[in-house]
């Protein structure tokens with residue numbers, strides 16, 4: 111089962127290294143990992159998606175907590191969080207296909223960031239499921255390249271971790 | 272004040288009294304500052320790994336943080352085994368490494384190595400200092416982290432230019448505040464109550480004590496709980512000397528290489544109280560099976576140990592000493608364990624009174640250790656290496672009220688001699704014994720120099736079987752096809768070797784002379800080496 115772990119860490123050199131090192135050493139698999147600084151410049155938030163059972167996730171949480179630079183760890187409940195991922199996707203496009211691509215973008219709420227005689231670069235921020243749907247819809251047009259940020263997530267409501 | 276002086280001043284503030292080290296170019300400014308402080312003792316090791324082991328032995332006996340200090344590059348990499356050994360046994364240690372100038376970091380210059388990166392998987396924490404003004408804070412934090420919660424080694428890597436950088440001012444922090452590091456101390460009251468209830472219900476309760484009891488300095492509390500509630504005690508290797516062998520509640524050491532009685536107790540208990548132990552694979556072969564069969568209580572300072580190897584029904588996270596005191600305050604009930612104790616004592620008696628095999632021209636380790644143990648002082652410190660020598664010692668050396676030091680977690684050969692040196696420096700008046708194999712001894716015998724240099728009184732028992740005995744034993748059983756690469760050919764004349772360090776030696780290959788030889792050995796002034804001739808075909812199951 112995919113689970114989302116949100117981690118607040120000291121915003122210092124080497125912290126990410128320790129976290130990824132811990133995952134490889136303890137044989138925990140990371141599906142995706144996204145890092146960025148928070149409103150407090152001394153704190154970064156890391157969102158990690160792991161595909162494991164509950165007991166493994168509990169160990170992941172505990173081992174993360176042992177790292178001195180880790181301030182807080184919380185596994186977010188699927189139903190009680192907002193998870194988003196950003197994709198940039200470059201696809202083959204010419205005067206024949208451009209309109210079809212535009213229609214899909216409109217329906218999915220994607221943006222066109224760049225256009226050339228033979229390509230379009232699209233942007234979509236959404237749940238991982240919908241990102242995958244979008245990707246599937248674009249595949250017939252021939253995807254030239256793409257990049258995904260990995261999921262970032264916050265819990266719903268007024269609380270914080 | 273420059274960085275080096277600030278570092279030494281900070282060590283003084285942490286009441287550091289001794290450093291085990293090896294100098295080199297990138298640590299020279301700090302060594303130079305140390306020269307001004309003869310109140311800090313210094314032992315020059317002969318290879319850096321042993322600086323780690325000495326600091327470990329020192330820490331375990333003094334109860335303080337052990338400190339070692341080496342140069343960058345090869346000095347730092349040589350220390351790695353010492354750090355990993357300390358990590359696996361949760362030893363409070365601060366390791367200081369010199370580093371190349373900070374503006375050259377990352378260029379692979381002479382003697383540069385990413386030591387903080389290298390030790391990340393087996394250190395509790397590490398620092399690479401990039402500004403001398405941070406030295407006081409970093410040292411304060413390093414000692415705090417090393418010695419609190421679950422102890423462990425912390426590394427401070429300090430580039431040479433930071434050692435020579437002038438500080439704006441030196442002010443040593445009064446306290447530490449690390450927002451991501453707040454180890455729990457007190458146990459949850461509700462859980463304590465559940466523990467009391469579980470003890471009240473038990474008919475066949477058992478305490479399993481691990482190294483965490485020593486680390487928390489909770490021996491007294493543990494004995495009190497056992498005695499007050501009439502609960503027998505088994506120990507892991509790291510907890511071995513928690514209780515004297517002849518204590519009526521002591522049922523021996525558990526594990527693949529442990530005592531039969533202890534393993535029987537573990538198999539048949541209806542309540543297991545694990546204290547400061549992680550249910551490691553060598554101690555509990557199948558923890559899930561145990562957890563299925565009996566009620567389990569797990570007391571440990573490290574929350575990550577709860578549920579890692581075993582999911583105890585009642586977990587209790589906090590300082591082992593504090594939690595045991597909480598339980599004692601609640602007046603843990605006396606269990607109805609008479610029949611259970613009776614049964615275990617029969618097993619125990621049979622084991623303690625077993626006779627050992629005898630072969631002319633050799634000394635059987637069990638026979639030797641039983642005789643030795645009887646003659647040791649009550650609070651002797653015994654350090655043992657790895658191999659058959661370790662297993663025999665765990666099984667058969669009678670414990671009194673002293674300490675037993677070994678590398679339990681990593682099983683590092685060559686640990687015993689340097690650890691004993693560290694222990695002797697921490698407790699000069701205590702009788703200090705090393706028990707080692709001929710393979711292990713040859714991994715650390717260069718440290719006889721440290722014994723000589725400081726005129727230490729350490730008695731070394733060498734179980735000479737001319738092989739890497741434990742591996743030899745493994746190779747003799749399928750799926751392997753017999754011994755290979757384990758004969759210690761070319762080993763030196765150990766008596767002559769000791770003599771080269773002006774250390775006298777004794778020899779015994781006759782069990783009828785053991786009593787006399789051991790008496791002579793232990794009564795000598797100063798260090799002495801005792802070479803015991805052991806049959807290479809002896810097995811730890813004999």
Ligand SMILES: Cc1ncc(C[n+]2csc(CCOP(=O)(O)OP(=O)(O)O)c2C)c(N)n1
Pocket residue numbers: 656657658659660661682683684707708709710711712734736738739740741742
């Ligand atoms: C540094 C290190 N290398 C290898 C081993 C594997 N090993 C475990 S026991 C052993 C043999 C030890 O031989 P010796 O010290 O002579 O003790 P004996 O078993 O003969 O009593 C070896 C090689 C180890 N534990 N540590």
Ligand SMILES: [Mg+2]
Pocket residue numbers: 708709710734735736737738739740
């Ligand atoms: Mg040997």
